[in-house]
Amino acid sequence: MNAAPPLTGVEVMAEPIITVEGLERDFAEIKALRGISLSLRPGRALALVGESGSGKSTCARIIARLDAPTAGAMMFRGKSMTEPCTAAEDKAFRRAIQMVFQDPFASLNPAFTVRHHLARPLALHGHARGKAELEQRVSALLVDVGLDPDLTAHKFPHELSGGQRQRVNIARALAVEPEVLVADEPTSMLDVSIRLGILELLARIKRERQLALLYITHDIATAAHVAEEVVVLFAGQMVEWGSTMEVIRNPRHLYTQLLLSAVPDPDQRFVPGESAQFLGHAEEVRRLSRPASRTIEQVGPNHFVRALGET
């Protein structure tokens, strides 16, 4: 197996809530994940960055147990989650880990009010009893995600903007009082101008509630706003990982460098006649980055890079 060393920080950190090791996922002949190893710790955020098809959402789905790995181990509080578990263990796990999805429009039921979306998980998981307590908890959740309960609780999803809907989705996830939040591209369908607000909200609830946050994105610039650590995924392999600042400031893998160079930069005008060169370069980087490789180099206290495999 092709297991990378798990992420280790320099500072002493809390015990991980979830650890995956050597995760593999095959879809027929396609190897969607190859040797993914990472840990999620309370109060810390890990960003999983990659292009579409890189396996980042597959990884998120496996961690949220919406999909099963082909091989590899997954531990939840030291207990293996890849082996069959009791119904009680399964429920505890589902309560502990919640997901926020990319599409804020599709993840709310158009036939129900915001209040219903929040009251239901609260009641189901026994976090609130009686009408008064339920109402009070719904209001508290809405305030926590920056919405005014008097203006929002009675509204239907179509009456809210995309950003407001995503806030409701986050509140819905928080209602269960999870320990881990998996956010799969939570801002990519939102306007640039409201992305920062959502990112700041995620960073704040992570800090205040000591949540372990797995933040999935194709936009490495947003990763720097929420996550202390980043994993760059390409073709199902972790190509570079470690402290977000180190990886962004000193990218060592060809693919990470390509990714960072493509982040829109207003000071760099596109020049006509360069497309063949850029396309050729991007294709070459992809070709070189695709083959499997087991050689991992530690290039900083918390900064690892995978060597290129044989093409």
Place this chain on the structure above:
Amino acid sequence: MIGPLLEVKNLSVDYLLDDGAFRAVKNVSFEIGRGEFFGLAGESGCGKSTIAYAITRLSKPPAWIAGGEIRLDGQDLLKLPEPALQQVRWRRVGMVFQSAMNSLNPLMRVEAQFYDVLRRHTGAGRSQARARAEEMFKLVGIPTHRLTDYPHQFSGGMRQRIVIAICLALDPELIIMDEPTTALDVVVQREILQQVIDLQRARGFSVLFITHDLHLMAQLCHRIGIMLRGELVEVGDVRQISTAPVHDYTRKLWSSVPLLPPRDSMREAIA
């Protein structure tokens, strides 16, 4: 003197609601020159897409063009009878939307979709359409043998390039691109847009580029217009909008983009 390719004059668009009309576009005027890359920036709901639809008169009820003129080469598109307009739409003004990659017919091979468009608008036969499709595939960097594939066999980025290729096959004078790469990752976005810049240079079409990402817009556009709640609050060349924005909202839009932290070794690493 040759005038601008597109002139939008005092355009107003309403959405008719139960309790009256909501004016989504308020008295907006701008021009796009020949071969110009013009950007329209603003948050969702500011009316920028409403303008895009209004230009080709594709606004669907309850949207209603309340007034103004949209002149293509001096001819007011808003006064054109429908059959004449059909000669303009796609033929002279092409469109690429954010979800364009999902607008390909999943049941038809890509080649057949080229044929469909070319036959409808130019009366081309099968072999002519095939030749044109091959030419367009080469232009957007997709191997021509893949013309016989179905849309699901391509990645999202490739599907978006195919839509651009179909659009270019008719050699339009103006292409409206409404968030054409927002759903794609930055590398694919850059690949597509650098190609668009090259193609634009080679073929001389004008572009109306709509996005909320000012950073991206500054890399591409010659001039930029900023929309706020249905009004065009500032128009200027890219340098002025980037370095000396006049309107408060333009400054706010600039500061709202999640940025990378300062990079030190990165530029050298890439160079």
